[in-house]
Amino acid sequence: xxxxxxxxxxxxxxxxxxxxxxxxxxxxxxxxxxxxxxxxxxxxxxxxxxxxxxxxxxxxxxxxxxxxxxxxxxxxxxxxxxxxxxxxxxxxxxxxxxxxxxxxxxxxxxxxxxxxx
Amino acid sequence: xxxxxxxxxxxxxxxxxxxxxxxxxxxxxxxxxxxxxxxxxxxxxxxxxxxxxxxxxxxxxxxxxxxxxxxxxxxxxxxxxxxxxxxxxxxxxxxxxxxxxxxxxxxxxxx
Numbered sequence: 001x002x003x004x005x006x007x008x009x010x011x012x013x014x015x016x017x018x019x020x021x022x023x024x025x026x027x028x029x030x031x032x033x034x035x036x037x038x039x040x041x042x043x044x045x046x047x048x049x050x051x052x053x054x055x056x057x058x059x060x061x062x063x064x065x066x067x068x069x070x071x072x073x074x075x076x077x078x079x080x081x082x083x084x085x086x087x088x089x090x091x092x093x094x095x096x097x098x099x100x101x102x103x104x105x106x107x108x109x110x111x112x113x114x115x116x117x
Numbered sequence: 118x119x120x121x122x123x124x125x126x127x128x129x130x131x132x133x134x135x136x137x138x139x140x141x142x143x144x145x146x147x148x149x150x151x152x153x154x155x156x157x158x159x160x161x162x163x164x165x166x167x168x169x170x171x172x173x174x175x176x177x178x179x180x181x182x183x184x185x186x187x188x189x190x191x192x193x194x195x196x197x198x199x200x201x202x203x204x205x206x207x208x209x210x211x212x213x214x215x216x217x218x219x220x221x222x223x224x225x226x227x228x
Contacts, residue, residue, distance in 0.1 A: 033216060042121075042204055042218035043161065056215050090160055096214075104214065105151070108160040 002027050004093050004109035012115045013081050021076040021112045025093030032074040033106060034066060035090040043090055049074050050096055078114075086116045118143055120217045123205050127223035134195045138222050140188040140205030148214075150181055151206040152190045155221065161204055164190075195226045 005024045013019050025032050031050045035043035045058035049068035068074045072093075078085055092106035123140045130136050142150075150167035165172065167179040167188055178191040188205055205219035 035216075035218075040220075042220045044218070045216050048214070058215070088158075092216075104149075104208075105163060105166065106216065107163065110160050 004091060004107055006089075006091050006109035006112050008112055009110070010113045010115075012117065014117050015081055015083060017081050017116075018077065018079045019081060019114060021078075021089050021091075021114070022073065023076070023091030023093075023109055024073045025091075026107050029093035029095045029107070030072050031094045031096045031104070032068060032072065033092045033094070034074070034076045035092065036060070036085075037088040037090060037111075039087075046076070081116045083116050086114060088113050119220075120144060121205055121207050121219040123203075123219035124222045126221075127225055129225045129227065130195055131227055132195055132197060134226075135191065135193050136195055136224065137192075138190045138203055138205075138224075140190075140219055142186050142188070142205075142207045142217070144207070144209050144217075145186065147186075147207045147209040149208040150188050151208075152177075152179055152188075153204040153206055153218075155202045155204055157202075161218075164203070192224075195224075197226050197228060200224055200226045 007022045033048040034046040037043040046060050048056040052068045063079045065077045088111045090111045091109045094104035094106045121142050152164040153161040154164045155161040167181045169181050171180045176193045180189045202221040202223050204221045207217045208214045
């Protein structure tokens with residue numbers, strides 16, 4: 001049973017560039033959430049995708065966008081990178097069979113460590 | 118005020134000790150609660166869900182007090198391998214569900 005996978009593992013970009021991070025959910029899961037974790041902090045919720053739509057969003061600017069594909073995999077895009085975007089980006093998957101449940105357990109991928117120079 | 122607040126830590130305890138972590142949340146509409154464990158430079162891993170009736174998994178016991186909006190985690194007979202950061206997590210319904218993490222409490226178990 002494949003767990004959550006993310007790519008790439010590490011990434012180095014310069015200010016102003018754009019980046020795309022990828023996530024494949026755990027087998028059988030249909031919902032993907034993205035988080036940003038700065039050093040020494042807890043993960044911060046970016047957004048959640050279900051049925052190829054963004055269902056919920058945290059306090060992140062429009063530079064952060066995403067997409068979910070029919071196979072439930074997802075991408076996180078960040079435009080106009082800032083130094084402050086350097087962080088560990090985590091993807092978590094869950095199963096929301098009804099589309100409305102809020103009691104779903106999330107399983108995390110290993111993350112992508114983004115460094116912006 | 119942060120939506121989810123945890124004991125600042127770090128906690129330094131000897132092997133065999135009992136240690137308790139506390140967490141408070143501000144949104145009374147919160148519906149599900151979890152403790153995750155995160156090792157250095159690794160992803161968070163689910164430790165246990167937290168239920169109103171309290172639940173136990175081996176050396177770990179979690180409690181939820183909805184009236185006080187308070188969650189706790191008790192670790193008995195601490196092992197060196199318990200050294201990690203423990204994250205309190207709260208979900209609440211808002212369209213889909215929205216997940217809020219605490220900043221985490223660092224635990225060091227020493228021989």
